[in-house]
Amino acid sequence: MNRFIKSLHDIWYVVNLEIYRIFHDKSAILIFFIAGIIYPILYSYIYVGDNLTDVPVAVVDTDLSTDSKRFVRKLDATPEVKVAYRCANMEDAQRLFEQHKVHGILYIPNDYGNRLASLEQAYMSLFCDMGSFLYYRAVYLGVNMVMLDDMRHIELRRYSALGMTDGQAQQMVMPIRNESVDLFSPSQGFRSFLLPIFLILILHQTLFFGVTTLCGTAYEDGRHYIPSFIKRDSIYRVVIGRGLAYFIIYTALSIYGLIMIPRLFGLPHIGGIGSLITLIVPFILATTFFSMTIGAFFRSREAALVLFPAFSIILLFVSGIAWPESNIPMFWKAFSLLFPSTFAIQGFVGINTMGASILQVAPQIIGLWVQAGIYFMLSCLSLRWTIKRL
Amino acid sequence: MFRKIREVAVREVQRIFRNPVYLVATVGMMTFIYVFFFSFLSEGTPQSLPIGVVDYDHSSISRRLARELNATPFAEVKRHYSDFAEARDAMQRGEIYAFMVIPEKFYADILAFQQPKISYYMNQAYLMGASLTMKELTTMANLAPAAVQRELLRARGYNDNAIMGLIQPIVLDSHLIGNPYMNYPAYLLTTVFPGILGLIILLTTTYSMGVELKHKTSRQWLKTARKSYFAAIFGKMLPYTILYLILELAGIILMFLVFKFPMEGNLAFYMLGSIIYIITMQCIGVFFIGIAPVISTAISLSVLYGILALTMSGFTFPLEYMPPAIQGLSILFPLRSFYLFTVDTTLFGLSIAQTAKYLPMIAVFMFLPFITSKRLLKALIHQNYPAI
Numbered sequence: 002m003n004r005f006i007k008s009l010h011d012i013w014y015v016v017n018l019e020i021y022r023i024f025h026d027k028s029a030i031l032i033f034f035i036a037g038i039i040y041p042i043l044y045s046y047i048y049v050g051d052n053l054t055d056v057p058v059a060v061v062d063t064d065l066s067t068d069s070k071r072f073v074r075k076l077d078a079t080p081e082v083k084v085a086y087r088c089a090n091m092e093d094a095q096r097l098f099e100q101h102k103v104h105g106i107l108y109i110p111n112d113y114g115n116r117l118a119s120l121e122q123a124y125m126s127l128f129c130d131m132g133s134f135l136y137y138r139a140v141y142l143g144v145n146m147v148m149l150d151d152m153r154h155i156e157l158r159r160y161s162a163l164g165m166t167d168g169q170a171q172q173m174v175m176p177i178r179n180e181s182v183d184l185f186s187p188s189q190g191f192r193s194f195l196l197p198i199f200l201i202l203i204l205h206q207t208l209f210f211g212v213t214t215l216c217g218t219a220y221e222d223g224r225h226y227i228p229s230f231i232k233r234d235s236i237y238r239v240v241i242g243r244g245l246a247y248f249i250i251y252t253a254l255s256i257y258g259l260i261m262i263p264r265l266f267g268l269p270h271i272g273g274i275g276s277l278i279t280l281i282v283p284f285i286l287a288t289t290f291f292s293m294t295i296g297a298f299f300r301s302r303e304a305a306l307v308l309f310p311a312f313s314i315i316l317l318f319v320s321g322i323a324w325p326e327s328n329i330p331m332f333w334k335a336f337s338l339l340f341p342s343t344f345a346i347q348g349f350v351g352i353n354t355m356g357a358s359i360l361q362v363a364p365q366i367i368g369l370w371v372q373a374g375i376y377f378m379l380s381c382l383s384l385r386w387t388i389k390r391l
Numbered sequence: 392m393f394r395k396i397r398e399v400a401v402r403e404v405q406r407i408f409r410n411p412v413y414l415v416a417t418v419g420m421m422t423f424i425y426v427f428f429f430s431f432l433s434e435g436t437p438q439s440l441p442i443g444v445v446d447y448d449h450s451s452i453s454r455r456l457a458r459e460l461n462a463t464p465f466a467e468v469k470r471h472y473s474d475f476a477e478a479r480d481a482m483q484r485g486e487i488y489a490f491m492v493i494p495e496k497f498y499a500d501i502l503a504f505q506q507p508k509i510s511y512y513m514n515q516a517y518l519m520g521a522s523l524t525m526k527e528l529t530t531m532a533n534l535a536p537a538a539v540q541r542e543l544l545r546a547r548g549y550n551d552n553a554i555m556g557l558i559q560p561i562v563l564d565s566h567l568i569g570n571p572y573m574n575y576p577a578y579l580l581t582t583v584f585p586g587i588l589g590l591i592i593l594l595t596t597t598y599s600m601g602v603e604l605k606h607k608t609s610r611q612w613l614k615t616a617r618k619s620y621f622a623a624i625f626g627k628m629l630p631y632t633i634l635y636l637i638l639e640l641a642g643i644i645l646m647f648l649v650f651k652f653p654m655e656g657n658l659a660f661y662m663l664g665s666i667i668y669i670i671t672m673q674c675i676g677v678f679f680i681g682i683a684p685v686i687s688t689a690i691s692l693s694v695l696y697g698i699l700a701l702t703m704s705g706f707t708f709p710l711e712y713m714p715p716a717i718q719g720l721s722i723l724f725p726l727r728s729f730y731l732f733t734v735d736t737t738l739f740g741l742s743i744a745q746t747a748k749y750l751p752m753i754a755v756f757m758f759l760p761f762i763t764s765k766r767l768l769k770a771l772i773h774q775n776y777p778a779i
Contacts, residue, residue, distance in 0.1 A: 028687040036695075047702060050712035098568070099739055101731070120556045125563055131570035132734040133709050134578060138522055141565065148563055149533060155560040172504040176539040179532040181511040181525070184482065191708050194518035214687075269516070303690050307416050307598045310694045311587045314701070315427055325520040326485065328437040330430060347485060354516040357483040 008238055011231050015242025016249075018226060022215060023246065028302065032211040037254045040203045044196060045266040051190035056139040057085035058105035059094040066114025068123075072151055076107065081143030104130035105140035117155060120162075135191065185269065185355045193269050197350050198322055200258050201284075205342040206313050208251055208285070209292045213305035216296030216387075225388050233385065240381050244289045251285045263353060272352035276359050280348045283369035287341035290376035297383035320346040344368040392622060399616045399626025403599070407630065416595050417631075421638045424587055425645060432576040440524050441469035443478045443490035450498035456509075456535055460491065463527040482512070488520035489513045489528060501539055509535065569653050569738025577652040581733050582706040584642045585665070586726055589672045590697030592635055596676025597693050599627065600767075601686030609771040620768050624760065628673050635669045647737075655740025664736070664746075667754050668729045674757045675725075681763025684770035685777060696724075704730040728752040 023029045060076070062069050077084040085103055088094040094106045106128040116123040127144050130136045153174050160170035219226050227239050260277060263270035299305050318324050319337035326347075329337070337343040348365035351357035359366065407413045444457045461468045469487055472478040478490040492510040494500075500507035511528045513521045540558045549557070567573055603609040616623035643662060646652045654661070679696075680689045703710070703717070704726040710718055721727045732749035735741045760767075770776055 028691065031688075031691055044702075047713055047717050048708060049714055050708070053709065053712055099735070099741055099745065117560060120553070122556055122560060122562050125561065127563055127565045129565060129567050131567050131573070131578060131738055133706060134575070135707070135709060137567065137573075141526075144563065145529065148561055149529075152559065152561050156557060159557055159560070172506060173540060173543065175506055175536060176501055176504070176543065177536045178506050178508040179511065179535075180508060181513065181528065181532070183515045183521075184479070184512050185514055185516040191518065194516065195708075197516075301412075303598060303601070303686055304412055306687075306690050306694060307412060307594045308420065310594065310698060311420055311424060311590055313698065314583065314587065315424075318431060321485070322517060323519065324431075325437045325440055325488070325517065327439075327441050327520075328434055330433065333427070333431050350516055351483060351485060355483045355514070361480065361483050 008235065011228070011235070011238040012242040012245065014228055015231075015239050016246045018228070019215075019243045019246035020249075022218075022226065023211075023250070026215065026218065028214050029211050032207050032214065033250060033254070037203065037207045038257065040207075041200055041258045041262045042266075044199050044203075045192070045262060045268070048192035048196060049266075051192040053135050053139040053191075054080050055083035056081060056105070056136060056143070057083050057103045058107060058140060058143075059086040059088050059097050059103040060084050060107045060109070061088045061091055061094050062109045063090075063111040064109050064113040066117075068114045068117050068155070069109045071154075072109070072125075072147060073107075075147045075151060076143065079143040079147060081139040081146075098128070098130070101132075104132075104136040105144070107144060120159060185271075193354070195323075196266075196268050197263070197354055198317065198320060198346050200262060201346045201349050202313060202316060202342055204251065204255060204258055204284075205288050205316070205340075205345065207254075208247065208288050209295075210306055210309075212247060212289065212292035213296040213299055214302050216293065217299040217302040217304055220300050220387070221302060225384075227388065233388070236385055236388075237381050240290075240293065240377065240384055243293065244286065244377070244380075247289045248285055251289070252281070255281045255285060259349065259353070269354040271354070271356040276352045276357075276362075277349075279359050280345065280352060280362065280366055280369070283366060283373050284341055284345040284348075287369045287372040287376060288345075290373060290380045291341055293380035294376050294383050297380070297387045316340055316342045319343060322346055322350050338368070341369060341372050344372070392619070395616050395619050395622035396626040396629065399612070399623055400629045402612070402615050403627050403630050406599075413595060413599065416598070417591055417634055417638065420591055421588060421642075424584070425642065428576070428580055428583070429645065429650065432579070436465075436573055436575040437519065437523060438464055439467035440465055440489075440520050441487045442466045442524055442528075443470050443472050443481060443487040444468050445472045445475055445478050445490060445492045447474075447495040448493050448497035452498045452501070453493040456491070456493065456531070459534070460527065460531055463530070465523045466527040478512070482514050485517075487514075488517055489524040491528065491531075569655055569734075569740065571653075574652065576650070577646075577737075578706075580646060581652065581737060582704055582726070582730050583701070584646070585639075585668060585729055585733075586697075586701040586704065588635065588639060588642070588669070589700060589726055590693070592631075592669065592672040593676045593679065593693035593697045594690060595631060596628070596673050597680045597689040598686065599631070600677070600680045601684075601689050604684055604770060604774060604776065605686045607774055609774060613771055620764065623771075624677060628677070632670060632673060635673070636666065639665050639669055652737070654737050656736035656746065657743055660743050660746070661733070661736045664729065664732050664750060664753070667750055668725060671725050671753050671756045674760050677767075678756075678759035678763055681760060681767040684767060700724045700726040703727055706730050725753045725756055 023033065060073050062073055073084055076082055086097055091108060097103045098106055108126040110124060113123045113125065129140050156174045157170050160173050165173065231238055259281060260274060319329065319333055320343050321329060344365040348362045351362040446453045446457065457468055460466055472481065472490070475492060481487050482490065490512050494507055497507045509532065511532065513525055515521050537558045541554055544554045544557060570577055603612050613623055616626060643665065647654045647658060676693065679692050683689045683692060703721045703724045705721070710721055728749045732746055735746045
C-alpha cells in the first residue's frame with residue numbers, strides 16, 4: 002500500500018514538473034495553445050462557402066430556338082450553375098474559359114430545335130474545367146439535372162403527338178420514378194466533409210509536435226527531467242505523469258476543437274457528447290504515448306518540426322475518409338494503423354457526422370485503446386533508452 | 392566574389408553530410424512522398440466503390456437492376472441487405488457509400504403502370520465516394536426507366552430508331568478539358584508535389600540558417616564569406632537550390648513522362664516556371680529567418696505558411712468561394728500563381744505568351760530577403776537573439 006501511495010506521489014510530482022516545463026517553453030505554448038486554438042477557427046472560416054453554387058459557365062447557343070432557350074433558362078436556374086455569358090461563337094467562349102472567367106462551356110448546335118421538332122435525337126456538347134474536381138462536379142451535375150428534366154418535358158410532348166392521353170404519356174415517360182436522398186451531410190458541402198477530418202488532424206499534429214519539441218529540448222539540455230527519487234525500475238511513473246499532463250491539456254483542447262467548434266460554426270454535429278468522449282479519451286492517450294515513443298529519438302528541439310510537417314498530408318490520405326478506404330492499397334492500409342489519427346478520424350466522422358453509436362464505431366475505439374497500450378509500453382522502453390544515452 | 396561563394400557552398404555541403412537532418416528532410420521526405428502518392432493512387436480514380444442493395448421485390452427485374460449497377464465502373468454491389476435499417480447501419484459503419492432500395496411489388500407495379508419508386512441513399516460524409524457513386528446511380532436512375540420504355544414501345548411496334556428519339560431526345564457529350572479520362576492523380580499531384588516541396592524548402596532554409604544562430608556559428612559562416620553578406624546567403628542557398636532542382640526534376644519526370652499526366656503545353660516552359668518557383672520559396676525562407684532570427688520561431692512560421700499555401704492555392708476548394716478577406720491573402724502565396732500556371736500550361740495548353748504573366752507574380756517574392764537583410768546581418772554578427 003505504501004508503495005502505491007509513493008507511486009501516486011511520484012506521478013503527481015511529474016505532472017506538475019511537466020506542466021511547468023510546458024508553460025515555460027515558448028514553442029510548446031505556440032504549438033499547443035496558439036495553433037491548437039486558432040487552426041480550427043481559421044479553417045472553419047476559410048471553407049465557410051461550403052459548397053460551390055452558381056459556378057459561372059458560358060453558353061454558345063447557335064440555335065436560339067424555343068427549345069434551346071428553355072434549356073439555357075433552366076440551366077441558369079439551377080443552384081449549381083449560373084449562365085454568366087452568352088457567346089456568339091466558340092472562340093469567344095474559349096477565351097473566357099482560358100481567362101478562368103467561366104468553368105464550363107455548353108455548346109448547342111444550330112440544328113438542335115429542328116432535330117427535336119422532327120422527333121430525332123438532338124445533340125449538345127459540354128466542356129468542363131478540370132482545374133478543380135469541384136468545378137467539374139458542379140457543372141456536370143447542373144447540366145445533367147437540367148437535361149434529365151428537359152428530356153421528360155420533350156418526351157411528354159412526343160408521346161402526346163403520338164396520340165396518347167396525358168395520363169398515358171406520363172406513365173410512359175416515368176415507368177419508374179426515383180428519388181435520391183443525401184444522408185448525414187445534406188448540403189453535400191466540402192466544409193462539412195473536410196473540417197471534421199481537419200479537427201482531428203490538428204489535435205493529433207499539435208500534440209505530436211509539442212511533445213517531440215519538449216523531448217528534444219530535454220536531450221539538448223543534457224537533462225532528462227526525471228526526479229532523482231524515481232528509480233529506473235519505476236520509470237513508468239514518469240511516463241504516466243507526463244502523459245497525464247498532456248492528457249489534462251488535450252482534454253480541454255479536444256472539448257474545444259471537437260465538441261464546441263462544430264456547434265459554434267454550424268458543422269455537422271449529430272453525435273452524442275457521451276459517445277464523443279468515449280472516443281476522445283483513448284484518442285488523446287494513444288496520441289500522447291505515440292508522440293512520446295517517437296520523441297525519444299530526437300536530439301534537438303526543431304528536428305521533428307523540420308522533418309514531419311509534410312506527413313500531415315499523408316495522414317489525411319490514409320485516414321480512409323478523404324480517399325475511399327475501399328480503394329487504399331493493402332500496404333498503406335496496414336501502414337495507416339500505426340497512427341492514432343486513422344482510427345480517430347473514422348470514429349469521429351462516424352459519431353459526429355453520421356450519428357453512429359458507440360457499438361458501430363467499436364472497432365475504431367478498440368483500435369485506439371490497443372494503440373494506447375502498445376505505445377505506453379514502447380514509450381517506457383524508449384524513455385529508458387534515452388536516459389542511458391544521456 | 393565567385394571564390395567567396397564557392398567557399399561558403401563547400402562549407403555548406405560539408406555541414407549537410409555531417410547532420411542527417413538535412414538529407415532526411417529533403418531527399419528522404421520527398422522520395423517517400425513520391426513513392427507514397429504514386430503507389431497510393433496507382434489505381435487512378437477510385438473504381439468499384441462498395442454500395443449496397445435492399446431488394447424488397449426479389450423479381451427478375453429487380454435482380455437485373457442490381458446486376459447492371461454492379462457492371463458500372465465506379466460502383467460494386469458489395470452486399471444485399473434485408474431492410475433499410477440494416478443498410479443504414481452498414482453505411483454508418485463506413486462499409487458502403489450508397490445503397491439502392493427497390494420497393495415491394497416493384498415488377499408488378501411497372502406492369503400495372505403504377506410508377507413504382509426506386510430510392511437511392513448516398514453518404515455525403517464521404518464526399519469523394521459519394522460523388523463518384525452518385526454519378527453511376529444517376530445514370531442508373533435514367534437507364535432503368537428507359538429500358539422499361541423500350542420494352543413497352545417495342546410491344547407497340549415502334550422501330551429502334553424511333554424509340555431512341557422518344558426515350559432519349561437529347562444526347563450530351565462531355566469533354567473534360569485537358570484531362571479527358573478524369574485522371575484524378577494528375578489533378579491532385581500537380582499541385583500537391585510543388586506544395587510539399589515548397590514546405591520542405593521553407594523548413595530546410597530556415598533550419599540551415601537558424602541552426603547557425605542557435606549554435607553560434609554564424610560569425611564563422613560570415614568569416615568564410617569574408618564578411619560579404621551576399622556571398623554568405625547565396626553560397627549557403629546554392630547547394631540546396633541544386634538539390635531541390637533535382638528533386639523537382641524527378642517529380643516532373645515521374646508525372647509527365649513515366650505516368651503520362653496530361654501536358655498540353657510546353658514542358659520546357661513549365662520547367663522554367665518550376666525553377667523560378669523553387670528559388671522563390673528559398674527566398675521566402677531567408678525572409679522568414681530575417682523576420683525572426685530565432686530558429687524555432689522561423690520554423691513554426693514556415694510550417695504555418697507552408698501548410699496554409701496548399702489550401703490557399705485553391706486547387707481543392709476554389710478560391711472564389713472563400714471569404715473575400717481570405718481571397719485577398721492568396722496573393723501572399725506563390726503556390727497560388729504556380730497552380731494557375733500549371734492549369735493553364737498542362738490542362739489548357741495555353742501558349743508561352745499567355746502563361747508568362749504568372750512568372751513575375753511568382754518571382755516578385757525574390758525581393759523579400761532584401762527587406763530583412765540588415766536585420767539578419769545584425770543577428771548573424773551580434774547573435775543577439777535568444778538561442779531557442
